[in-house]
Amino acid sequence: MFDLDHTLLPIDSDHAWGEFTQVLGWTDPVRFKQRNDEFYEHYKAGTLDVHDYVRFATEALRQRSPHEAQAAHRQFMQSVIEPAIRPAALDLVRGHQQAGDLTVIVTATNEFVTRPIADAFGVEELIAVELERGADGWITGEILGVPSLREGKITRVARWLVERGLDWHGVETVFYSDSMNDLPLLERVDHPVATNAEARLRAIATQRGWRILDLFTHT
Numbered sequence: 620m621f622d623l624d625h626t627l628l629p630i631d632s633d634h635a636w637g638e639f640t641q642v643l644g645w646t647d648p649v650r651f652k653q654r655n656d657e658f659y660e661h662y663k664a665g666t667l668d669v670h671d672y673v674r675f676a677t678e679a680l681r682q683r684s685p686h687e688a689q690a691a692h693r694q695f696m697q698s699v700i701e702p703a704i705r706p707a708a709l710d711l712v713r714g715h716q717q718a719g720d721l722t723v724i725v726t727a728t729n730e731f732v733t734r735p736i737a738d739a740f741g742v743e744e745l746i747a748v749e750l751e752r753g754a755d756g757w758i759t760g761e762i763l764g765v766p767s768l769r770e771g772k773i774t775r776v777a778r779w780l781v782e783r784g785l786d787w788h789g790v791e792t793v794f795y796s797d798s799m800n801d802l803p804l805l806e807r808v809d810h811p812v813a814t815n816a817e818a819r820l821r822a823i824a825t826q827r828g829w830r831i832l833d834l835f836t837h838t
Contacts, residue, residue, distance in 0.1 A: 622796035623726040623733060626814045627708045629835045632700065632736060633728040634659045637676060639695045645679040665800055669768050673729060673748060674760040680731065685757055696735055704739060707834040712740050725776060727768040727800065731758065746775045772804040795832065
């Protein structure tokens, strides 16, 4: 299992998508940037209200058609995400796949932003924040079910296992993450790997003897 932002990617895809909507002219360049940055600081501090954030982050999308939104995301992939996908991250994912491991991206970023990114990594299984859809089939700004953030990642992974007739005791689990927000899931798996870890997580990993991996040191 892999976290996405700052783990497989050296950027935060959610925050970057918000900045990209400014480039498109979808959002106010001053007000949106201020709020986007504020939410990002809350995420790093572990104090993010994910429901408020998703309402904010999807507001511009909800004012566009699905076709227009998807076209914009293709531009986002080409100009922002694809240049940020590093060989070391691809090699890590492919190494597990070649070993016969089932690979899963488990991210607190929503599925609209992350599904194409998971595809770019060749990872079919994605556990992301699911977005509620209205009668018209388009997103409402609300979250469907349990958001995959902090302890919610454990809940979502457990559900994912059950759906496949598995449980925690019947599989050997590895999880790569950079973030203190992911400490609950790191503590739950068999093999936690602090990856490009922030200082607090790196200190915990060092103290507990966890593996520490730096993918982007030389990039």
